[in-house]
Amino acid sequence: MKENNQIFKCASCQIQKKGTVIKKKVAVNDQEYNFIKGKEYRFCLNCAPKIREYNEYDLLNENPHLWEKYSYADAEEILEKEFGIKPKEEEK
Numbered sequence: 001m002k003e004n005n006q007i008f009k010c011a012s013c014q015i016q017k018k019g020t021v022i023k024k025k026v027a028v029n030d031q032e033y034n035f036i037k038g039k040e041y042r043f044c045l046n047c048a049p050k051i052r053e054y055n056e057y058d059l060l061n062e063n064p065h066l067w068e069k070y071s072y073a074d075a076e077e078i079l080e081k082e083f084g085i086k087p088k089e090e091e092k
């Protein structure tokens with residue numbers, strides 16, 4: 001997700017910047033930057049490519065027992081039932 005011409009402080013390099021903001025949910029906790037997994041932060045164009053993005057489907061890889069618990073469901077259904085994550089609507 002991008003926003004243009006904002007003044008913001010990049011969550012990674014901690015430099016105040018003006019320009020394009022890239023919002024990303026981070027995939028891993030990070031003590032150095034206080035990133036919390038699954039939370040969204042604002043990054044500059046330089047840092048954003050280095051940030052591993054959180055992916056809801058990782059929850060299924062981390063919790064393989066859910067495939068047995070919901071043996072007839074597909075990935076979207078499990079995410080919604082177990083974590084309350086609704087399938088994303090197509091961006092227009």
Ligand SMILES: [Zn+2]
Binds near residue numbers: 014043
């Ligand atoms: Zn940065």
